[in-house]
Amino acid sequence: GDSVTQMEGPVTLSEEAFLTINCTYTATGYPSLFWYVQYPGEGLQLLLKATKADDKGSNKGFEATYRKETTSFHLEKGSVQVSDSAVYFCALSQGGGFKTIFGAGTRLFVKA
Amino acid sequence: DGGITQSPKYLFRKEGQNVTLSCEQNLNHDAMYWYRQDPGQGLRLIYYSQIVNDFQKGDIAEGYSVSREKKESFPLTVTSAQKNPTAFYLCASLDPANNQPQHFGDGTRLSIL
Numbered sequence: 135g136d137s138v139t140q141m142e143g144p145v146t147l148s149e150e151a152f153l154t155i156n157c158t159y160t161a162t163g164y165p166s167l168f169w170y171v172q173y174p175g176e177g178l179q180l181l182l183k184a185t186k187a188d189d190k191g192s193n194k195g196f197e198a199t200y201r202k203e204t205t206s207f208h209l210e211k212g213s214v215q216v217s218d219s220a221v222y223f224c225a226l227s228q229g230g231g232f233k234t235i236f237g238a239g240t241r242l243f244v245k246a
Numbered sequence: 247d248g249g250i251t252q253s254p255k256y257l258f259r260k261e262g263q264n265v266t267l268s269c270e271q272n273l274n275h276d277a278m279y280w281y282r283q284d285p286g287q288g289l290r291l292i293y294y295s296q297i298v299n300d301f302q303k304g305d306i307a308e309g310y311s312v313s314r315e316k317k318e319s320f321p322l323t324v325t326s327a328q329k330n331p332t333a334f335y336l337c338a339s340l341d342p343a344n345n346q347p348q349h350f351g352d353g354t355r356l357s358i359l
Contacts, residue, residue: 168347177252177336177350178289223288225347232277232296232342238288 136161140224140237147214148245155209155240157198157224165228167191167200167207172221172239181209181222214244248273252337252351258359259324259331267322267354269337277340278320279348282306282333289336295320296342324356332358 141156159165166185170178182191187202196211207224224237250271259265271278277296281289291304295314309328314320320339324331334355338348 166347170347170350175353175355177250177352178338178348179350180347183347227347232294232340234340234348236289241286 136165136226136228136235138224138226138235138237140222140240143221143239143241144243145240146243146245149216150213151244153209153211153214153218153242155222155224155242157207157209157237159205159207159224159226159235161205161226161228163228165226167198168225168227168234169196169198169207169209170223170225170236172223174220178223214242216244216246218242219244250337250339250349250351252335252354255352255354257354257356259356260359262326264323264325265331265356267324267335267337267356269320269322269351270318271320271337271339271349272318273339273341273349274317275339275341275349276317277342278314279338279340280304280310280312280320280322281336281338283336283353284333292322292335331356 137160168183169181171181172178182193184191184200190199198209221239223239227234253268279294280292293312295301311323337351340348
């Protein structure tokens with residue numbers, strides 16, 4: 135079945151460092167891919183999405199490119215801030231979209 | 247603004263007691279979902295509903311029940327049969343057209359007294 139694998143956390147960075155959180159997926163069709171962010175005590179918020187191969191999603195300085203050849207959707211940010219500390223979830227949906235498959239989440243800590 | 251409202255934000259349950267978590271959405275979405283999240287863990291699907299008066303079990307449905315009498319509402323009951331109910335519960339909704347993303351509420355944290 136479909137699945138999403140994320141790099142294990144926690145990831146600890148200093149402010150202004152470069153961030154990469156790896157995400158790879160397994161899917162039989164052509165899924166849409168998403169990154170969600172969860173701040174402490176809150177629900178998940180959509181951060182960015184990409185619906186087809188080579189699409190780049192971007193928002194708030196974060197970017198991810200849908201790479202079909204490597205089945206990847208890595209999240210990147212050039213300069214992280216303390217306020218980016220959160221848990222990040224990679225996810226996919228397809229087949230009419232009723233089921234979304236989530237990765238296990240990666241916790242990011244950013245130190246001042 | 248459209249969104250999903252979960253209530254209460256914090257809930258306490260005594261042993262042997264059923265409790266119901268509320269989830270209401272005004273996004274006009276057909277599909278709704280309940281997830282459970284344990285500390286430091288990912289999301290696990292409890293139940294989902296694709297349309298009014300219909301719902302399906304997710305991966306961890308035992309000890310939980312739901313109803314979907316209205317499009318806007320998808321309450322979750324945590325029954326006394328759920329032996330370890332302490333967790334963070336998230337409700338989500340979805341317009342399934344074109345693989346759109348799920349929208350989430352702010353969650354309810356349930357604890358055992």
